[in-house]
C-alpha cells in the first residue's frame with residue numbers, strides 16, 4: 837500500500853548543497869555533492885545596500901549603485917584566480933527598481949567535497965597578495981582589468 841502522507845517539501849533555494857568548513861585562510865564553502873558546469877549551486881540571500889559608498893569584504897556589486905552583502909554560507913566563499921564558480925544575476929532593465937536575484941553558478945564540473953571558489957575581482961587599490969595556488973595565479977587578489985594599475989610598490993613585491 838502506498839503511503840498517503842505527503843512528504844515534506846524540500847526547499848532547495850534556502851538549503852543549498854554546500855557546507856562551511858575551516859581552511860588555512862579562514863572559513864570556506866565546500867560542495868556537498870557533485871555539480872555539473874552551469875548548474876545553479878544556490879541562490880544568494882543577503883542584504884542589499886543601495887549606496888555607492890558602501891563597501892565590505894564580502895559585498896558583491898550587482899549593478900547600478902546596489903551591492904549585495906551575502907548571508908552565510910556564501911559570504912564565506914574564498915577567492916581563487918582559477919575559480920570553479922561565479923556569482924551571476926540576470927541584468928534588469930536600466931530604469932527598473934527591482935533587485936536582481938543573485939545565484940552561484942558552477943563554471944565547470946565540481947566534485948563532492950571540493951572547495952567552491954570565486955574570483956573576487958577586486959579593484960587594484962584593494963588588492964592583497966593571493967596564495968590560491970592556481971597555475972595562473974596573478975599573485976594578487978585583483979581584477980584582471982586592473983592588474984596593471986597595482987601601485988608600484990606592490991608590483992616590486994611580486
Ligand SMILES: [Zn+2]
Nearest residue numbers: 917966968973
Ligand atoms: Zn591567486
